[in-house]
Amino acid sequence: MSLLLELKDVSKIYGSVKALRNVNLEVSRGEWLAIMGPSGSGKSTMMNIIGCMDKPSNGSVTLDGVDISKENSKSLTNIRRDKIGLIFQQFHLINYLTALENVMVAQYYHSMPDEKEALRALERVGLGDRAKHLPSQLSGGEQQRVCIARALINYPTLILADEPTGNLDEANESVVLDIFKRLHKEGSAIIVVTHDPEVADEAQRTVVLEHGRVARIVQGKNNAMGCDA
Amino acid sequence: MMMKKQTMYFRMITSSLIRRRSRMIVALLAVAIGATILSGLVTIYYDVPRQMGQEFRSYGANLIFTPAGDETSFTMEAVRKATDFIPNNDIMGIAPYRYETVKINEQPFTAAGVIMDEVKKTSPYWFVSGQWPQNDGEALIGQEVSDYIRLSPGDMFTVTGANSVGDSFSRDFTVLGIVQTGGIEEAFLFVSLSDLEEMAGDKGRLDVVECSVSASQAELDDIVRRIDENVEEVTPRLVKRVTRSEGAVLAKLQALVYLVTTIALLLTMICVATTMMAVVAERRKEIGLKKALGAANRSIVMEFLGEGLFLGGLGGLLGALFGFAFAQTVSLNVFGRSISFQPRLIPASMAISIIITGLACLLPVRSATDVDPAIVLRGE
């Protein structure tokens, strides 16, 4: 399994706060990784760095062969657009656009908007009949599925999800997990930040952060692909 | 089926404008009110000279006839000869004056025999409390005269004196009005020309004729020259005072409107800029998200500018229409005249509003590009 992502000795310092301290991590293509840890342990900070939205204070991050810790913000924008699919706890849909248009926005910034394809993406997450609804007319679970459809629309190399089920009830959580399982089966690499052990259990490995350090790495029960740590 | 990028761009902008209606109406109002004041003031700015010009033209006498050479008087016949040199349409009023010294309660006063309707035209700025006389036997008295002999409208008084052949006369008059002019006229009393001629005799002689002529300075100069050459009996003279002060007052009025317009322009910019800043501030999450999705700074700037410029255009259009209503109201109330709508004002107002909105958006939109995409992963 070839390497998709490599963090070497990565630190992030906000003033006096050391959000990440000397983190080392390798993620293979197609791997499903979970990140756990108490609040403030640096999970979102790590996601921001991996997602090219922030730069590490120290260390190097190599994504798909490119050292993103050396890139300027413009090329980071391009890498983010081409390689990363983001899923958020708060969904972050644009409230004046319909579900369909929200998916098309991602196409618009990436290349060309394509209504048919966007509609197919919504159908894949079971929202074909909600395409013309505004976010305010959708339930939380439905909004999260729109967010997922948007994250997938440009075929990202890596899907980053920061507590994707944090705002969902159990029924919706399992719907989202089912989508992740399917994506994983189709070969997508996924990194999921979660507080929920059940969600983490579905991943192949779980990285536990404490005080900005990797405290331990746990092999998941589904570690069928046999990735080594 | 691919969609053009512009199509999606317009879809995003129109959705933002339509579905965020209440916010947009506030911003639109800011632009429209600014444009209303601007286009209203500009209309007034250009209309003031026209309005005031007409106002000043009715500000009476700008040409005066006095007796020529050593003569002490002239006749209506000579006046008619002189006014033949003025185009008929340009004559707003011709007011003959004859002055005689008379006595009231043995006090000497100057009485002027006039044609009241003509005086109204050549001296429209006279302020009469009471009424203008309409008939013989009625008099208008100057404020000073009124103070001196304590007469008010409705009072009767007797005028005595000696006529041209030395016989004494006595005649009763009713005070109809008291006139304030701010000038020497306040020491006179005014009766009809025919009353004065009956008392003083020597029918037909005049001392001064005041004319109100609607003509440019060059035309007036020409008229004076021709009358001077052709009519021996009178000396024509232009009254410069009114025309000069007309220019001065106009310049001051325009300067005032100019100043107010500039201030309105600044206020509009500040208003639109703060509105746009609020719009950008409340959409920081959205901007962060768009950046997280890979939007370039340019795309974000274009989206906000698109919204801003649409607001500018629509606000400018509304402003041109409301501004005309505003200017019309002012014109009707202040000058008592209506103004005609200038269609040019619509594109002008839209263009200016778009430019101003664009400028006002510049700062807040620039700050929009500073938004850190990482905010989307931070807690709210």
Ligand SMILES: Nc1ncnc2c1ncn2[C@@H]1O[C@H](COP(=O)(O)OP(=O)(O)OP(=O)(O)O)[C@@H](O)[C@H]1O
């Ligand atoms: N922009 C910032 N400026 C200053 N400090 C920050 C910033 N972002 C994060 N931090 C700090 O870094 C630490 C790690 O934050 P982070 O958001 O990564 O935690 P987390 O593990 O995602 O927590 P949670 O589970 O609550 O989301 C915290 O102490 C936080 O206060």
Ligand SMILES: [Mg+2]
């Ligand atoms: Mg977090």
